[in-house]
Amino acid sequence: MMNLSSFFPTMDLLAWRGFVYALFILHFVFACQLLLLQPLVSALDDQAVNVAGLLERVSQSVKVKRYSDALNDLNTAIEADPTLSEAYYHRASVLRQICRYEESEKTYKRFLELKPGNPAAEKELSQLAQAQSALETALSLFNSGDFSKSLDYIDKVVLVFSPSCSKAKILKVKLLLATKDYSAAISETGYILKEDENNLEALLLRGRAYYYLADHDVALRHYQKGLRLDPEHSDLKKAYFGLKNLLKKTKSAEDNVEKGKLRLAVEDFKGALALDPNHTAYNVHLHLGLCKVLVKLGRGKDALTSCTEALNIDEELIEALVQRGEAKLLIEDWEGAVEDLKLAAQRSPQDMNIREVLMRAEKSLKMSKRKDWYKILGVSKTASVAEIKRAYKKLALQWHPDKNVDNREEAEAKFREIAAAYEVLGDEEKRTRYDRGEDIEDIGMGGGGGGFDPFGGPFGGGGQQFTFSFEGGFPGGGFGGFHF
Numbered sequence: 001m002m003n004l005s006s007f008f009p010t011m012d013l014l015a016w017r018g019f020v021y022a023l024f025i026l027h028f029v030f031a032c033q034l035l036l037l038q039p040l041v042s043a044l045d046d047q048a049v050n051v052a053g054l055l056e057r058v059s060q061s062v063k064v065k066r067y068s069d070a071l072n073d074l075n076t077a078i079e080a081d082p083t084l085s086e087a088y089y090h091r092a093s094v095l096r097q098i099c100r101y102e103e104s105e106k107t108y109k110r111f112l113e114l115k116p117g118n119p120a121a122e123k124e125l126s127q128l129a130q131a132q133s134a135l136e137t138a139l140s141l142f143n144s145g146d147f148s149k150s151l152d153y154i155d156k157v158v159l160v161f162s163p164s165c166s167k168a169k170i171l172k173v174k175l176l177l178a179t180k181d182y183s184a185a186i187s188e189t190g191y192i193l194k195e196d197e198n199n200l201e202a203l204l205l206r207g208r209a210y211y212y213l214a215d216h217d218v219a220l221r222h223y224q225k226g227l228r229l230d231p232e233h234s235d236l237k238k239a240y241f242g243l244k245n246l247l248k249k250t251k252s253a254e255d256n257v258e259k260g261k262l263r264l265a266v267e268d269f270k271g272a273l274a275l276d277p278n279h280t281a282y283n284v285h286l287h288l289g290l291c292k293v294l295v296k297l298g299r300g301k302d303a304l305t306s307c308t309e310a311l312n313i314d315e316e317l318i319e320a321l322v323q324r325g326e327a328k329l330l331i332e333d334w335e336g337a338v339e340d341l342k343l344a345a346q347r348s349p350q351d352m353n354i355r356e357v358l359m360r361a362e363k364s365l366k367m368s369k370r371k372d373w374y375k376i377l378g379v380s381k382t383a384s385v386a387e388i389k390r391a392y393k394k395l396a397l398q399w400h401p402d403k404n405v406d407n408r409e410e411a412e413a414k415f416r417e418i419a420a421a422y423e424v425l426g427d428e429e430k431r432t433r434y435d436r437g438e439d440i441e442d443i444g445m446g447g448g449g450g451g452f453d454p455f456g457g458p459f460g461g462g463g464q465q466f467t468f469s470f471e472g473g474f475p476g477g478g479f480g481g482f483h484f
Contacts, residue, residue, distance in 0.1 A: 377422065
């Protein structure tokens with residue numbers, strides 16, 4: 001049988017041990033509360049206290065246009081207190097300014113649930129709707145080609161209510177490029193890049209603005225910077241390599257001109273012009289270069305077209321006026337040549353080269369108003385004396401009045417003209433003076449008394465006889481002279 005006196009002392013010992021163990025556990029739990037739970041409670045208290053600090057930081061971020069930081073702080077404040085109406089209001093405003101309209105609208109509506117009837121929020125919500133509609137309209141007008149009206153919507157509505165809308169700013173730059181206001185486009189992209197120096201679209205558009213101003217070095221630098229950030233950006237690659245190709249074609253054309261390979265230069269100039277017909281600031285020089293080469297090749301009609309293209313771009317380009325004058329001389333548009341060269345001389349009165357070309361054109365114009373004796377005899381200006389004589393005999397025989405009874409009056413006039421031509425061209429001294437462009441008033445048909453008359457006197461003077469003999473007679477013989 002069990003000894004009870006020995007059992008109780010044993011139970012007291014176990015109970016004592018359990019009590020000590022329990023007491024240890026309680027102290028351990030209490031220590032954990034002090035060490036772990038208290039910092040968490042303090043953090044929550046600090047977070048509640050820092051909401052005001054977060055809102056102040058939001059205000060500072062908005063001032064320096066750090067909208068991402070502002071939105072992060074506002075989201076933190078709302079998570080800490082989902083009923084914090086002020087955070088919703090600021091968040092909606094920031095989202096409206098950067099034209100994230102759908103998110104902004106939802107946030108304004110949440111704020112109005114917390115603060116029904118708030119006039120400021122209701123007004124801004126209305127402005128948001130106007131800005132959103134205006135941006136959609138501006139995009140539509142841009143796509144339809146109505147650039148001026150689209151620009152009005154961007155400037156007068158979208159950027160008024162959403163002044164930091166990147167999408168609207170980029171669209172504005174595209175519109176400025178479309179309306180060829182390149183300086184303004186450079187200015188606008190400068191503002192964008194000041195806020196975000198790695199904005200690829202702004203780098204591309206700014207590069208294009210410099211490109212269309214023919215400032216190719218600066219354009220290339222912008223394209224290169226963009227490609228360093230994104231080597232596979234398709235539009236930047238297209239712009240960069242397109243410009244490099246244009247410069248290569250131009251260099252080839254200029255090199256071929258220097259080497260005297262003018263026909264190859266013509267093809268290079270044409271190839272460069274075909275790359276971008278809208279690049280007028282640069283193409284004006286390509287048109288001029290092409291015109292100069294064509295003038296050297298004697299292709300007056302083509303040269304005239306190229307110089308006119310250059311003057312259509314820049315009507316003040318004196319060199320293009322001079323070259324067009326040269327082209328008109330080639331196609332024997334004497335009056336047109338004199339007109340262009342006179343205008344060039346007026347704009348550059350000290351340029352003696354222009355004056356020399358003008359004097360040549362004026363001389364050609366004066367000569368063009370005389371009888372073209374070469375043309376009348378049907379010979380070239382380099383014809384020999386023998387060729388001139390043969391032509392004269394042939395035409396005199398053809399147009400002798402006795403051989404043209406049915407059209408005698410026309411034949412007499414023609415015969416007189418042929419004889420006058422031969423009087424000048426058949427005489428070496430007179431021909432030399434004629435070729436120099438000198439006035440020969442007393443010879444040929446232009447003269448007063450003493451002029452050569454194949455009919456020997458006043459025509460129709462009562463049937464007088466006139467004998468006109470060719471040395472050696474006509475070819476084939478039989479005509480020692482004409483009698484009538």
